[in-house]
Amino acid sequence: MKKTPAYLIPVLFVTLSAAGCATGGGASANSDAGSSAPTHKGVGPGMDANGVVVDPSKVESGYGQNVKGLGDWEGEITGVALPGSRFAQLQIGMPMRQVTDIVGRPTDEGAYITGKAFIPFYYGSDRYRYELVYRGQGRLIFAGGSGADHSGAHLIWIINSVADSGYR
Numbered sequence: 681m682k683k684t685p686a687y688l689i690p691v692l693f694v695t696l697s698a699a700g701c702a703t704g705g706g707a708s709a710n711s712d713a714g715s716s717a718p719t720h721k722g723v724g725p726g727m728d729a730n731g732v733v734v735d736p737s738k739v740e741s742g743y744g745q746n747v748k749g750l751g752d753w754e755g756e757i758t759g760v761a762l763p764g765s766r767f768a769q770l771q772i773g774m775p776m777r778q779v780t781d782i783v784g785r786p787t788d789e790g791a792y793i794t795g796k797a798f799i800p801f802y803y804g805s806d807r808y809r810y811e812l813v814y815r816g817q818g819r820l821i822f823a824g825g826s827g828a829d830h831s832g833a834h835l836i837w838i839i840n841s842v843a844d845s846g847y848r
Contacts, residue, residue: 724758733759733841736819741837749773751834759818759840767817767840776810776822776833783820786812787846806836815846 724743726735744758749772761768766783789812797807806823810833813819818841824833
């Protein structure tokens with residue numbers, strides 16, 4: 681049997697650890713991932729008993745409807761969209777340019793990286809998130825690959841809230 685060179689052991693350890701984190705279950709694993717039917721998980725922080733978002737700054741992922749959108753993108757819709765509003769026209773999986781063509785310019789916006797950005801050799805989506813905030817409408821969260829180019833970002837979370845101040 682051939683021995684593994686000592687300089688490769690840390691690389692193998694990190695790679696196997698990252699693979700276990702990326703494929704392992706846990707509290708954040710979505711058991712409904714194979715289902716295309718929307719599921720509602722209850723009332724969460726920042727929501728009232730009817731599922732209406734009253735404080736969008738406190739909303740957490742996992743309390744909205746999990747949906748499968750365009751291009752097999754999976755996402756979440758939290759809160760209740762006003763009938764006839766521009767947010768009601770949106771679908772999970774839409775590219776950012778299409779969304780801004782429908783909804784218009786946001787009141788505020790910003791980006792942040794996710795934990796996936798630190799996984800060695802991970803080149804998939806959701807390495808960063810980009811957030812658009814609209815006063816009196818809610819927030820839109822996009823997942824993208826890497827860098828400052830947002831053209832590859834797709835809509836993964838819609839937070840409907842008429843109580844949104846429009847600022848992050």
